[in-house]
Structures are given as C-alpha cells and as structure tokens.
Amino acid sequence: MEYVAAIDVGGTTMKGGLVARDGTILRRERRPTPRAEGPDRVIAAISAFVSDLCRAGPVAVGLAVPGLVTDTHAVYSAAFGWRDVPVSAFADVDLPVALGHDVRAAGEAELAYGAGGRDVLFVPIGTGIAGAVVLSGSLYGGAAGWAGQIGHIPVRPDGLPCGCGQRGCLAAYASAGAVAARCGETSAEPVVRRVMEGDEAAVAVWAEAVEALALALATYTLLLDPALIVIGGGLSLAGDALLDPLRARLRERLAFRPAPAVRASRLGTNAGLLGAGLLGWRAQEVTGSPHRPGAAPRGCP
Amino acid sequence: MEYVAAIDVGGTTMKGGLVARDGTILRRERRPTPRAEGPDRVIAAISAFVSDLCRAGPVAVGLAVPGLVTDTHAVYSAAFGWRDVPVSAFADVDLPVALGHDVRAAGEAELAYGAGGRDVLFVPIGTGIAGAVVLSGSLYGGAAGWAGQIGHIPVRPDGLPCGCGQRGCLAAYASAGAVAARCGETSAEPVVRRVMEGDEAAVAVWAEAVEALALALATYTLLLDPALIVIGGGLSLAGDALLDPLRARLRERLAFRPAPAVRASRLGTNAGLLGAGLLGWRAQEVTGSPHRPGAAPRGCP
Numbered sequence: 218m219e220y221v222a223a224i225d226v227g228g229t230t231m232k233g234g235l236v237a238r239d240g241t242i243l244r245r246e247r248r249p250t251p252r253a254e255g256p257d258r259v260i261a262a263i264s265a266f267v268s269d270l271c272r273a274g275p276v277a278v279g280l281a282v283p284g285l286v287t288d289t290h291a292v293y294s295a296a297f298g299w300r301d302v303p304v305s306a307f308a309d310v311d312l313p314v315a316l317g318h319d320v321r322a323a324g325e326a327e328l329a330y331g332a333g334g335r336d337v338l339f340v341p342i343g344t345g346i347a348g349a350v351v352l353s354g355s356l357y358g359g360a361a362g363w364a365g366q367i368g369h370i371p372v373r374p375d376g377l378p379c380g381c382g383q384r385g386c387l388a389a390y391a392s393a394g395a396v397a398a399r400c401g402e403t404s405a406e407p408v409v410r411r412v413m414e415g416d417e418a419a420v421a422v423w424a425e426a427v428e429a430l431a432l433a434l435a436t437y438t439l440l441l442d443p444a445l446i447v448i449g450g451g452l453s454l455a456g457d458a459l460l461d462p463l464r465a466r467l468r469e470r471l472a473f474r475p476a477p478a479v480r481a482s483r484l485g486t487n488a489g490l491l492g493a494g495l496l497g498w499r500a501q502e503v504t505g506s507p508h509r510p511g512a513a514p515r516g517c518p
Numbered sequence: 519m520e521y522v523a524a525i526d527v528g529g530t531t532m533k534g535g536l537v538a539r540d541g542t543i544l545r546r547e548r549r550p551t552p553r554a555e556g557p558d559r560v561i562a563a564i565s566a567f568v569s570d571l572c573r574a575g576p577v578a579v580g581l582a583v584p585g586l587v588t589d590t591h592a593v594y595s596a597a598f599g600w601r602d603v604p605v606s607a608f609a610d611v612d613l614p615v616a617l618g619h620d621v622r623a624a625g626e627a628e629l630a631y632g633a634g635g636r637d638v639l640f641v642p643i644g645t646g647i648a649g650a651v652v653l654s655g656s657l658y659g660g661a662a663g664w665a666g667q668i669g670h671i672p673v674r675p676d677g678l679p680c681g682c683g684q685r686g687c688l689a690a691y692a693s694a695g696a697v698a699a700r701c702g703e704t705s706a707e708p709v710v711r712r713v714m715e716g717d718e719a720a721v722a723v724w725a726e727a728v729e730a731l732a733l734a735l736a737t738y739t740l741l742l743d744p745a746l747i748v749i750g751g752g753l754s755l756a757g758d759a760l761l762d763p764l765r766a767r768l769r770e771r772l773a774f775r776p777a778p779a780v781r782a783s784r785l786g787t788n789a790g791l792l793g794a795g796l797l798g799w800r801a802q803e804v805t806g807s808p809h810r811p812g813a814a815p816r817g818c819p
Contacts, residue, residue, distance in 0.1 A: 295774060335661070336660060336661040348741070350741065350742070352653060352658060353658075357653060357654075357742070358743070359637060359742055359743020359744070360636070360637040360743050360744055360745035360778070361743055361745075362743070363743040363775055364741065364742050364743040365741065366740035366741065366743075366775075367740070367741060369740050369773065369774075370736070370737040370740050370741065371733055371736060371737065371771060372675070373675065374673070374674065374729075374733055379773075381773040381774055382773035382774070383771070383772075383773045428675075432672055432675055435671070435672060436671040436672065436737060436741075437741065439667035439668070439670050439671050440649070440651070440665065440666065440667065440668060440671065440737075440738065440741065440742075441651070441658070441660055441665050441741075441742075442659070442660020442661050442662055442663070442664040442665040442667075443660070443661055444661035444662075470672060470684070471684075472670065472680075472682040472683040472684040473596065473670075473682050473683070474664055474667075477661070
C-alpha cells in the first residue's frame with residue numbers, strides 16, 4: 218500500500234504519521250514542538266521528524282504549518298517567529314513535498330473525510346483558535362488568503378489582553394492555551410476535570426470561554442449563515458461539557474433566526490494530520506512540480 | 519428609450535423612479551413609508567406608487583423590500599410586520615414584476631454600477647443596517663439566504679437593547695435610526711451638524727457609533743479578508759465626518775494585518791433604487807415567467 222508522510226505542526230505538539238490515500242493513519246507519532254527554543258530549533262525538529270518518517274518509504278511528504286503560508290515558503294508565523302522559510306529547510310528529502318496552512322489543511326480533511334457540507338465553519342481549538350471557512354462547498358481564503366481569523370475577533374472589546382496585541386479576542390478567553398493558563402494549568406484537560414468536579418475558579422473560566430465562543434459563533438452565523446459549525450482540536454475532546462452549554466448560549470445569542478447545528482469533529486485531533494496527508498497526496502499527483510510558483514499566500518499568523 | 523419602474527422600500531422612505539438599462543435614473547420620487555399605520559397601509563402605498571410609475575409606460579417593474587424575501591413573496595419583515603405577502607399585492611399591473619431583497623439588490627447595483635471588486639462588503643446604513651457580502655465576485659447568501667446580518671452582530675455584549683430583542687447589536691449604536699433617536703432627533707442629518715458644531719452629547723453618540731462600526735468591520739475583516747468595504751445609505755452622506763474616524767479606529771482594532779480600504783458608495787442613496795431597477799430588467803428578460811417558483815428565501819428581517 219502506498220502512503221505519504223504527514224506532519225501537522227502545532228504550537229505545542231507536532232503530530233506526524235503515515236497516511237494512506239483513503240485517510241487511514243498507518244502510523245502516528247507525537248513530538249513536542251520546541252517553540253521556546255526559537256524558530257531555528259523548530260525548523261530543525263520538523264526536518265528531523267520528516268527524515269525519520271521518510272525511512273518508512275512514503276511516496277511524498279505533506280507539511281501543515283501555522284501562519285502565512287505559500288506553496289513554497291512559510292512566510293510568517295507569530296507563534297514561531299519565523300519569516301520566509303523555504304520548504305527545503307523543513308524537508309531535506311528527495312521526494313515531492315507540499316507545504317500548506319494548518320487550519321486550511323484541517324478544513325480540507327474535514328471536507329474529505331469528516332463533516333462535509335456546503336456551508337460550514339470548522340474551528341479547531343488548540344493552543345490558538347482559527348477557522349476554516351467553507352462556503353458553497355469550498356474553502357474560502359479571502360482577498361489575500363487571510364480569512365478565517367476567528368480567534369482574534371473582538372468578542373469582549375477592551376477585555377483580556379491577547380498575544381496578538383489586541384484586547385478581548387476570542388482566543389484570549391476560549392483557546393485551550395488561555396483556558397489552561399487562566400486556571401494555572403499547562404493544558405486544558407485538568408481544567409475540564411475541575412469543571413466536572415465543580416471547582417469554582419475552573420467553572421468561572423469555563424463559562425467565560427463558552428460565552429466568548431457563543432458570541433463569536435453568533436457573529437459568524439449572522440454574517441455567513443452556515444448550516445453547520447464543527448468544533449475540532451484539543452478542546453473539542455471535552456465533548457458535551459463544551460458542546461451542551463455552547464449550543465444553549467448560541468441559541469440565546471440569536472434573536473430572530475435559528476442556530477446552526479454545532480458538533481464535535483469526527484476526526485478529533487487528527488484533522489490536521491489528515492490535512493497534511495492530503496497535501497502530500499497532492500504533491501505526489503503533481504510529481505516533478507510540487508512547488509507551483511506564484512501562488513497567493515494562504516493562512517494567518 | 520426603454521426603462522423599468524423601480525421602487526426601493528426603506529423603513530422611512532420609499533424611493534421610486536424610472537431606470538434605463540445603463541443605470542440612468544430618468545425620474546425619481548420619494549414618498550414616506552407609512553410604517554406606523556401597519557403592514558396593510560404600507561402594501562397599499564407601495565401598490566399605489568407602482569401604479570403611478572407605470573403610467574409612464576415602463577417595460578417591467580422591480581421592487582426591493584426588506585426582510586426575508588423569495589422571488590414570489592415577501593415572507594417576513596420585522597420592520598413592517600408583514601408575512602407571506604404575494605408579489606401581486608405589491609404590484610397590480612399587467613407587466614413583468616420582480617421582487618427582491620433591498621440590501622442584496624443594492625449590492626447587485628454596487629457590483630454593476632459602483633465599486634465593483636471581487637471581495638467586498640457593502641454596508642448600507644439607514645433606518646437599520648445590513649450587509650451585502652460579495653465573495654469572489656458574487657453575492658453570497660449563506661445556507662438559507664440569511665447571510666449579511668451585520669446589523670445584529672453583538673459588538674457590545676449586553677450593551678444597549680436592540681429592536682431585534684438582543685442587546686449590544688451594531689444597529690443599536692450605529693444605524694441612522696439609533697444615532698438620531700439617541701440624540702433626540704428624527705433623522706441623522708441634524709446629529710451630524712451638531713457633531714460638526716462640537717455639541718458634546720452628539721459627539722459622544724457619534725463616537726460610540728464609529729467605535730461600534732470599527733468593531734464590526736474589524737470582525738468582518740478578520741473572518742473574511744475583504745479588499746474593500748463600501749459604506750452606503752443615508753449615514754454615508756456624512757462623508758469624512760464618518761469615514762475618517764472610522765478608518766482610524768478600524769486600523770486600531772486590527773493588530774497583525776492591514777485594514778482594507780473603506781470608502782463611501784459612489785451610488786449614494788441610489789443603490790437600492792438602481793438595484794430595484796436591475797430586478798426590473800431581469801423580470802423583463804424572462805418575460806412571461808418573472809416569478810420563478812421554488813427559489814430559496816433570500817434576505818433578512
């Protein structure tokens with residue numbers, strides 16, 4: 218069976234693996250992203266991960282990274298602090314390699330293997346929050362490829378400070394990173410456990426996260442009238458503890474129209490890895506010219 | 519020269535006229551919308567306006583109304599309180615008649631005669647606020663035709679009450695109706711005059727309107743990455759008194775990306791009338807079947 222090597226580079230974890238054409242994940246490995254050690258270390262860690270996976274003999278490589286991304290370069294990432302990194306720096310191998318934007322790749326995977334649908338917002342909630350905007354069955358990138366920045370819309374004007382330099386962004390309340398930090402934890406899992414146990418501080422932080430998400434999703438719904446909203450990423454593993462209050466608050470925030478369906482991604486935290494796999498398969502199909510020049514930038518910091 | 523009769527039904531004023539195919543307005547007339555007298559009186563006033571315009575011998579009729587609209591019925595309008603009004607109730611004439619949504623029609627006119635562009639938000643600000651969402655060169659209606667409800671996104675959660683039943687909506691701060699009412703005026707023009715004269719109460723209301731608009735446009739920009747935002751409707755006549763502070767505040771509300779261009783509609787308050795004219799021309803082109811059955815609802819209350 219043919220397979221590609223795929224890596225989804227997140228702010229905290231790199232998810233790598235071997236993926237068959239039908240989306241079967243044949244091998245899966247997680248490694249920490251050495252973000253605190255600077256961009257060169259992150260690039261070297263990705264390159265080493267690619268080389269290790271390539272020992273298994275994949276037919277191509279797909280890499281999904283955050284930030285502003287073209288087919289040939291990782292142009293910019295606020296999370297990693299890199300600028301204009303060529304794809305060859307990430308993958309020093311003699312195979313077709315395709316580079317893509319993590320959330321857009323995850324959205325492509327949702328379309329191919331997951332929720333489907335013509336008018337869908339896919340929101341992976343992890344270290345940060347971004348959205349893949351699916352309109353009339355296709356991912357929409359905007360005028361310059363910067364669409365989908367739902368993590369930085371001002372849900373609480375002049376509220377909590379956000380890493381982006383603004384205040385009151387959705388991500389400052391509802392990203393897994395923010396929820397964990399506000400509760401003095403290093404990940405969201407212990408927060409969810411504390412919420413279940415009735416811990417007052419955790420319950421208050423969780424309620425603010427849910428309300429911020431409801432405000433953002435009400436705004437998206439009023440602007441774009443989606444049929445479905447799919448929540449993915451690490452925070453979606455909280456399941457009904459997240460989705461039940463979120464659905465209720467979203468209904469409350471919409472006056473004259475029904476709320477769209479909201480559900481957890483069927484792909485769980487694999488959407489980015491599967492999306493990187495799709496990138497790899499695309500590179501394999503255009504073997505010899507995996508890096509089409511002149512493409513518009515895609516993605517977001 | 520051939521022309522169509524066109525009427526754009528606003529919450530305060532009906533704008534009617536005769537419009538040539540190239541967008542030349544050959545005759546123009548404004549009549550008050552008798553909204554306070556109930557839906558039947560509004561329908562009768564529209565019907566009388568249509569009949570009067572038809573004495574000039576147009577080849578078709580185009581009608582743009584607010585609310586949820588199909589090609590055959592005005593399904594619902596919160597502003598007027600009507601439900602399921604057939605197009606024949608608005609226009610008892612022996613001509614092709616086309617019905618459409620006011621803001622979408624105005625957006626079509628902007629595309630045909632005004633700003634153009636592939637990724638544009640057109641926001642007419644009048645008695646209320648809605649948006650025509652232009653993505654990749656086409657108006658986008660959403661899963662059920664309810665997209666573009668920018669007037670009711672929660673820019674100030676739990677802020678001022680809005681007519682829709684929610685609190686903190688953009689329209690509660692920045693519609694011409696809200697700006698006027700908050701200053702004890704019946705229209706926005708005297709408010710703009712008072713702002714120019716330094717009247718403190720008017721300056722404070724204006725600043726809140728500008729900030730609410732900046733928050734809404736920042737949100738739209740982050741989600742959809744437009745190249746251009748076009749402000750239309752009555753409030754756009756304030757010109758630089760609105761646009762200069764709005765551009766500055768929008769830049770301030772965006773951290774990591776540039777702001778799109780913001781400008782006033784070249785069509786001024788004629789966009790809706792020209793859009794109704796386009797509806798009329800479309801009805802004339804499909805003479806004999808102006809009311810295609812089975813079309814999806816379009817628009818918003």
